[in-house]
Amino acid sequence: MSTEPKNEYCRVPIKLILEHGDDFPFDIYLKLGPAKIIKLSHRNEDIKETFLRYKEKGVEDVFVLQREMSAFIKQLRKNMANRFFDSGTLPTREAVSILDSGYMVTKEAFMKLGVNETTLAVAKEVNEFSVKMLKKVPNIFEFFKQFREDCEKSFMKQLMVAYSTSCMIDTFDWKSQQIKEKTAMAAMLCDVLLTESQIELVNQAEKVADGDWDAHLPREILEHPTKLSSMLMPQRHTISTETIGIIEVHHELPNGDGFPRGITADRLTLLPCIYIVANKFITLMIDSGFDYRQRDSMLQTLEDNYSRGNFKKAVRSLYKMLGMVV
Numbered sequence: 001m002s003t004e005p006k007n008e009y010c011r012v013p014i015k016l017i018l019e020h021g022d023d024f025p026f027d028i029y030l031k032l033g034p035a036k037i038i039k040l041s042h043r044n045e046d047i048k049e050t051f052l053r054y055k056e057k058g059v060e061d062v063f064v065l066q067r068e069m070s071a072f073i074k075q076l077r078k079n080m081a082n083r084f085f086d087s088g089t090l091p092t093r094e095a096v097s098i099l100d101s102g103y104m105v106t107k108e109a110f111m112k113l114g115v116n117e118t119t120l121a122v123a124k125e126v127n128e129f130s131v132k133m134l135k136k137v138p139n140i141f142e143f144f145k146q147f148r149e150d151c152e153k154s155f156m157k158q159l160m161v162a163y164s165t166s167c168m169i170d171t172f173d174w175k176s177q178q179i180k181e182k183t184a185m186a187a188m189l190c191d192v193l194l195t196e197s198q199i200e201l202v203n204q205a206e207k208v209a210d211g212d213w214d215a216h217l218p219r220e221i222l223e224h225p226t227k228l229s230s231m232l233m234p235q236r237h238t239i240s241t242e243t244i245g246i247i248e249v250h251h252e253l254p255n256g257d258g259f260p261r262g263i264t265a266d267r268l269t270l271l272p273c274i275y276i277v278a279n280k281f282i283t284l285m286i287d288s289g290f291d292y293r294q295r296d297s298m299l300q301t302l303e304d305n306y307s308r309g310n311f312k313k314a315v316r317s318l319y320k321m322l323g324m325v326v
């Protein structure tokens with residue numbers, strides 16, 4: 001047993017260990033307290049039985065050493081590619097679960113290892129497989145109801161936003177698969193530096209802040225859009241400027257009441273406006289428990305608040321996506 005500090009470890013979902021093969025070439029640890037961690041398995045040991053027992057006891061996360069996280073991700077990517085090779089026959093529940101785990105590992109990697117070749121590669125792959133899977137989903141609302149219990153809230157929400165932006169982009173002449181993937185990538189990365197509880201704080205603040213963000217959110221959270229975009233800028237050869245552009249402004253609002261910069265609608269191009277409107281629409285849908293009967297009042301809220309500059313076009317594309325005449 002060791003008592004090494006917790007920041008030397010990276011969190012991974014235990015279901016991921018169970019999904020990916022019988023052994024991992026790493027030591028895997030279990031956290032018993034804030035500073036108490038035990039080694040649960042040794043490298044190349046058959047671990048499935050042991051981990052199954054812990055999962056049944058309610059353990060959700062295990063840990064790998066931070067210095068082994070890159071190698072762990074490499075292994076995860078290999079397994080994920082094998083699983084999705086024949087995705088036509090993959091049961092949807094399994095696909096959603098694999099991607100949910102992949103998303104959580106991507107988040108942990110961004111937070112602990114920062115932006116590098118490994119973290120960007122896993123992010124791109126999880127996004128690619130997500131876009132592929134979403135293409136097969138006939139009804140996103142049914143999809144949400146069916147799988148929300150199996151997934152992290154933030155993963156499910158970003159899938160819904162990616163799906164909506166893709167359908168909204170389809171209503172324009174300039175639509176392309178490439179631009180849909182770039183927007184989906186923004187949906188996946190936007191909050192990758194925030195923990196689940198920080199994301200929840202943002203959700204709550206958005207309901208009450210009325211532009212006074214400093215009174216409701218700490219600086220660290222308020223700066224996550226600019227912090228991530230400046231981390232990504234040196235990687236422009238790997239990640240598109242459109243994706244980075246959306247990330248940078250994803251909490252801005254038409255009247256300048258957003259954060260962190262408070263820029264107004266006249267300075268926002270169409271793609272970020274599509275993202276912001278889709279994100280708001282999905283937030284409203286989630287808050288309503290996906291009660292489709294509330295659709296008209298949600299659309300009215302969007303029309304009232306997103307009527308300036310490119311936001312107007314974005315709201316129109318949402319109407320078209322829902323099959324409504326505008």
Ligand SMILES: [Fe+2]
Nearest residue numbers: 190191250251
């Ligand atoms: Fe955010």
